[in-house]
Amino acid sequence: MTLNENLEKLSNANGVTGNEEEVRKLMIKLMKPYVDEITVDKLENLIAIKKGKKTAPKVMLAAHMDEIGLMVKNITKEGFIKFTKMGGIDDRILQAQKVIIFTKNGPLPGIVGSKPPHIQKEEERKKIITYDELFIDIGAENQEDAAKMGTAIGDPISFDVKYTQVNHDRVMGKAFDDRAGCAVMVEALKKLEKTETDCTVCAVGTVQEEVGLRGAATAAFGIDPDVGIALDVTIAGDVPGVREFDTTVKMGKGPALTVSDSGLITHPKVLRLLMDTAKEQKIPFQLETGLLGSTDAARISLTRQGVPSGTVSIGTRYIHSPVSMASLKDLENSAKLTAAAIQKIQKIF
Numbered sequence: 390m391t392l393n394e395n396l397e398k399l400s401n402a403n404g405v406t407g408n409e410e411e412v413r414k415l416m417i418k419l420m421k422p423y424v425d426e427i428t429v430d431k432l433e434n435l436i437a438i439k440k441g442k443k444t445a446p447k448v449m450l451a452a453h454m455d456e457i458g459l460m461v462k463n464i465t466k467e468g469f470i471k472f473t474k475m476g477g478i479d480d481r482i483l484q485a486q487k488v489i490i491f492t493k494n495g496p497l498p499g500i501v502g503s504k505p506p507h508i509q510k511e512e513e514r515k516k517i518i519t520y521d522e523l524f525i526d527i528g529a530e531n532q533e534d535a536a537k538m539g540t541a542i543g544d545p546i547s548f549d550v551k552y553t554q555v556n557h558d559r560v561m562g563k564a565f566d567d568r569a570g571c572a573v574m575v576e577a578l579k580k581l582e583k584t585e586t587d588c589t590v591c592a593v594g595t596v597q598e599e600v601g602l603r604g605a606a607t608a609a610f611g612i613d614p615d616v617g618i619a620l621d622v623t624i625a626g627d628v629p630g631v632r633e634f635d636t637t638v639k640m641g642k643g644p645a646l647t648v649s650d651s652g653l654i655t656h657p658k659v660l661r662l663l664m665d666t667a668k669e670q671k672i673p674f675q676l677e678t679g680l681l682g683s684t685d686a687a688r689i690s691l692t693r694q695g696v697p698s699g700t701v702s703i704g705t706r707y708i709h710s711p712v713s714m715a716s717l718k719d720l721e722n723s724a725k726l727t728a729a730a731i732q733k734i735q736k737i738f
């Protein structure tokens with residue numbers, strides 16, 4: 390299967406943080422042909438291992454399987470769903486979104502509703518409507534009817550968006566944060582399949598990244614790697630209204646290598662490895678620093694006595710919204726860079 394096909398499958402799959410099962414099943418299918426062993430740890434991180442020489446270093450790749458979403462908080466007497474947010478979501482993007490509630494009876498479509506603007510007072514129209522004022526309409530007659538439809542407190546809710554090819558190599562879809570990283574991880578394993586690597590590669594689909602890099606903590610402790618590389622997305626600032634000071638990362642201009650973010654200062658040896666590999670392989674890359682937010686690499690780096698770690702990111706537009714845009718060329722180059730860096734690791738660590 391091509392990278393495009395894999396990303397389509399991964400983007401259309403649903404795995405709101407803490408409920409990653411569908412994505413995990415898909416990732417097992419996609420990674421199985423390229424690894425020697427697959428395990429799932431107690432927090433339900435997926436760990437796919439390509440075995441190398443015992444004396445060579447162990448590399449942990451991490452791409453998080455979870456996505457931002459919502460969760461049923463309560464059901465009103467009238468049968469409307471009140472919800473809470475799972476992960477960082479801007480309240481302004483929620484109104485009128487189509488969503489899917491995952492109930493015990495199966496998926497249920499709904500729409501995020503609010504008080505219509507026609508009947509809002511002048512001052513109401515000016516202010517941001519926060520998520521606690523919004524609700525989801527599933528077409529239920531009342532609370533009892535909603536319960537009969539299967540909804541219950543705690544049900545995960547995801548945005549209802551289908552993957553689309555836009556123009557050239559540009560694609561649009563849900564949850565590119567971080568299914569793009571998941572697709573890159575599969576592609577990197579595919580590239581490594583035909584080559585002998587001395588080091589052992591542990592490719593990890595992590596859980597609960599969006600609520601505080603939680604899965605990466607237990608996975609890294611269990612694996613005890615010598616080097617960690619997170620595969621994730623970052624903000625592409627090449628849209629109107631973004632200053633160059635805020636970010637210089639652009640979509641389609643190659644993998645973004647983090648120098649520092651709010652949780653990680655990339656280990657100099659890892660940054661050097663990634664930059665040197667990119668230059669040797671003639672892969673374009675961008676450096677990024679000073680961003681708020683972080684990736685699984687931050688958690689991996691603080692495991693046990695410390696793990697030299699870095700991040701390979703895909704510059705993606707509109708992350709943490711229901712639909713994002715990315716360039717397949719960036720994904721392909723990120724996979725190429727990751728695979729080539731892995732082949733060089735034993736010379737450096």
Ligand SMILES: [Zn+2]
Nearest residue numbers: 566567621622
């Ligand atoms: Zn992410």
